[in-house]
Amino acid sequence: MTQQASISGLILAGGRGTRMGQVDKGLQPFRGKTMAAHVLERLAPQVASVAINANQNLDTYAALGVPVWPDDLAGFAGPLAGMEAGMRRCQTEFLLTAPCDSPFLPPDLAARLLAALRAQDAGLAFAMTQEPGRRPQPHPVFCLVKASLLPILSQYLAEGGRRMDGWYKDVKAIEVRFEDADAFRNINTLDELHSLDTPRAPRLAEVTSCLSGYDPDALPVKDAQRIIRAFVQPVRAVEQVALRAALGRVLARDIVSPIDVPAHDNSAMDGYALRGDDLPAEGQTRLAVIGTVYAGKPMDVAPGPGQCVRIMTGGVMPAGCDSVIPQEFVADEGTDAIVVAAGVLKAGDNRRFAGEDLKAGSAALREGKIIRPADLGLVASLGIAEVPVRRRLRVAFFSTGDELRSIGQPLDEGSVYDSNRYTIYGMLERLGCDIVDMGIVRDDPAALEEALRSACENADAIITSGGVSVGAADYTKQIMARLGDVTFWKIGMRPGRPLAFGRIASNGHGAFLFGLPGNPVAVMVSFYFFAREALLRMMGADAPLPLLRARSAGAIRKKPGRTEYQRGVLTHGEDGMPQVRITGSQGSGILRSMSEANCMVVLHDGQGNVAAGDMVDVLMFEGLV
Ligand SMILES: Nc1nc2c(c(=O)[nH]1)N[C@H]1C(S)=C(S)[C@@H](COP(=O)(O)OP(=O)(O)OC[C@H]3O[C@@H](n4cnc5c(N)ncnc54)[C@H](O)[C@@H]3O)O[C@H]1N2
Numbered sequence: 001m002t003q004q005a006s007i008s009g010l011i012l013a014g015g016r017g018t019r020m021g022q023v024d025k026g027l028q029p030f031r032g033k034t035m036a037a038h039v040l041e042r043l044a045p046q047v048a049s050v051a052i053n054a055n056q057n058l059d060t061y062a063a064l065g066v067p068v069w070p071d072d073l074a075g076f077a078g079p080l081a082g083m084e085a086g087m088r089r090c091q092t093e094f095l096l097t098a099p100c101d102s103p104f105l106p107p108d109l110a111a112r113l114l115a116a117l118r119a120q121d122a123g124l125a126f127a128m129t130q131e132p133g134r135r136p137q138p139h140p141v142f143c144l145v146k147a148s149l150l151p152i153l154s155q156y157l158a159e160g161g162r163r164m165d166g167w168y169k170d171v172k173a174i175e176v177r178f179e180d181a182d183a184f185r186n187i188n189t190l191d192e193l194h195s196l197d198t199p200r201a202p203r204l205a206e207v208t209s210c211l212s213g214y215d216p217d218a219l220p221v222k223d224a225q226r227i228i229r230a231f232v233q234p235v236r237a238v239e240q241v242a243l244r245a246a247l248g249r250v251l252a253r254d255i256v257s258p259i260d261v262p263a264h265d266n267s268a269m270d271g272y273a274l275r276g277d278d279l280p281a282e283g284q285t286r287l288a289v290i291g292t293v294y295a296g297k298p299m300d301v302a303p304g305p306g307q308c309v310r311i312m313t314g315g316v317m318p319a320g321c322d323s324v325i326p327q328e329f330v331a332d333e334g335t336d337a338i339v340v341a342a343g344v345l346k347a348g349d350n351r352r353f354a355g356e357d358l359k360a361g362s363a364a365l366r367e368g369k370i371i372r373p374a375d376l377g378l379v380a381s382l383g384i385a386e387v388p389v390r391r392r393l394r395v396a397f398f399s400t401g402d403e404l405r406s407i408g409q410p411l412d413e414g415s416v417y418d419s420n421r422y423t424i425y426g427m428l429e430r431l432g433c434d435i436v437d438m439g440i441v442r443d444d445p446a447a448l449e450e451a452l453r454s455a456c457e458n459a460d461a462i463i464t465s466g467g468v469s470v471g472a473a474d475y476t477k478q479i480m481a482r483l484g485d486v487t488f489w490k491i492g493m494r495p496g497r498p499l500a501f502g503r504i505a506s507n508g509h510g511a512f513l514f515g516l517p518g519n520p521v522a523v524m525v526s527f528y529f530f531a532r533e534a535l536l537r538m539m540g541a542d543a544p545l546p547l548l549r550a551r552s553a554g555a556i557r558k559k560p561g562r563t564e565y566q567r568g569v570l571t572h573g574e575d576g577m578p579q580v581r582i583t584g585s586q587g588s589g590i591l592r593s594m595s596e597a598n599c600m601v602v603l604h605d606g607q608g609n610v611a612a613g614d615m616v617d618v619l620m621f622e623g624l625v
């Protein structure tokens with residue numbers, strides 16, 4: 001959806017909320033954020049800017065990062081009073097209103113109302129729907145109005161008028177039919193709100209039924225990844241953060257460039273700006289220097305034929321000039337003339353065009369991008385101080401097993417220190433999640449249930465390690481199954497064969513669950529190849545694993561029919577090409593070889609033995625988020 005530069009959006013949140021028991025409707029939580037935030041998210045991409053009309057809790061609305069305008073009329077005078085306040089402050093030709101309790105409003109609301117209004121040369125256009133066999137349903141608060149009609153509206157209000165359609169007779173008002181009646185649905189009662197606010201995740205069975213030959217006990221890696229991808233849902237809440245704080249966060253909406261970058265044609269070199277027509281075909285020519293342009297100090301001259309201007313890199317090209325000759329290519333003739341030889345420059349050389357980096361109105365960054373240093377710079381180059389990002393994902397994690405001890409505890413016979421919580425901590429931190437470390441949970445059904453419920457009530461996703469294989473004390477699986485829609489897989493891979501995946505719920509809160517295997521290398525491999533992508537999706541980002549190809553330094557034994565992940569060290573061969581060798585023992589409990597590795601060699605399902613010199617897929621650890 002393109003932004004409509006001629007339209008300002010206004011969210012009408014100025015009511016008393018009587019039907020919701022005097023609560024402020026726009027601030028009611030719905031699917032993880034306030035209703036007004038939903039409306040904002042849908043409206044913002046359609047218009048040049050959005051403001052909110054509210055008469056109470058102004059600071060809370062302002063926290064959404066947009067201007068908040070109360071009615072100018074006293075006493076909760078209804079939606080027209082909000083519209084009036086909006087029209088009075090509107091900087092564009094049109095104002096588009098939408099109520100704060102309509103979180104599903106159509107993504108093409110602005111475009112369609114504007115097209116109809118223009119086609120019929122109307123002053124005001126509002127939405128209507130008609131379901132088969134029912135009466136037409138007008139939706140007058142979804143309204144596009146010419147801001148210039150303000151005096152007519154103000155007069156109607158001053159005379160005591162309050163009805164939405166009461167002033168239509170004085171302006172040319174038209175109805176615009178939309179097909180999807182649900183899109184205009186507003187939520188009037190708290191019950192209705194809560195009944196809609198249930199997760200929309202599909203059932204696992206619905207997802208797995210789409211796979212032919214689905215066998216949870218022999219599931220190919222690609223199928224498991226596909227199921228997980230189809231099942232997880234992104235968090236929807238958006239927050240506006242200062243540019244620097246956006247580093248590593250996921251962009252929630254396209255950033256549209258408000259300006260051309262660069263703003264002017266400018267020089268790419270320190271030299272002389274000249275007219276291409278003056279370049280000699282043979283021999284040499286003499287050009288008079290009529291001034292100097294510094295970067296940031298444009299000069300209001302237009303060199304004529306036979307003239308040029310000294311110019312610095314970044315300096316605005318003077319009118320009529322289309323080329324810049326670097327100063328080292330000219331012969332000086334004092335300070336007021338240069339000599340240019342034939343063949344050293346083509347017309348058009350060393351000129352940077354206005355908008356060649358970014359054109360005003362084009363998307364500089366796309367929604368879903370994880371913001372990197374270059375992106376910070378790009379946004380800064382547009383003069384934008386704050387950006388909308390998805391809220392951080394909250395991930396709770398714990399280790400299971402009676403044999404586990406925490407650092408600081410004595411290591412009695414048969415016990416081991418818990419390392420998984422540290423590797424998981426590291427991987428989650430690098431992903432940029434908010435983490436909740438829940439420690440070690442004993443192999444005890446009540447303790448496990450308590451931990452899973454508490455994780456579920458406090459986080460969007462849960463990661464556990466251990467207890468997902470077939471051992472006698474592995475109660476984890478029973479409890480997980482009892483709390484939700486969870487499946488237990490044996491995946492055709494090594495390491496990381498057992499995996500529990502699904503969604504559990506407790507006291508009305510839901511969370512996605514990844515039950516990773518306990519072995520210290522298996523837990524990391526399962527995280528990288530399953531949980532990582534899923535968590536990124538939940539964060540609103542799409543970041544597939546960055547695999548690259550390298551030559552295998554030695555032979556690797558590999559059975560076809562399962563995916564194997566081998567720890568490797570990637571270096572460069574004598575010919576400078578990437579080359580990988582496998583680290584020592586590949587046992588799934590041996591963390592040392594994981595720590596020595598800088599990458600994993602991915603040997604796919606169908607692949608057999610690898611000979612020295614064969615090319616293989618490699619996943620680098622460095623740079624892996
Ligand atoms: N009969 C079978 N036995 C096993 C199978 C199988 O298919 N049939 N699968 C094996 C595979 S593969 C794996 S992987 C493990 C997975 O076991 P669990 O997820 O049930 O994990 P645990 O039994 O709790 O622990 C396994 C192993 O890892 C150590 N561990 C666990 N948590 C931690 C931690 N936080 N820090 C350090 N080390 C940890 C634990 O002490 C065990 O040695 O099952 C195989 N068995």
Ligand code: MOO
Nearest residue numbers: 495496497522588
């Ligand atoms: O998952 Mo286990 O051997 O694959 O550690």
Ligand SMILES: [Mg+2]
Nearest residue numbers: 467469471474
């Ligand atoms: Mg076990």
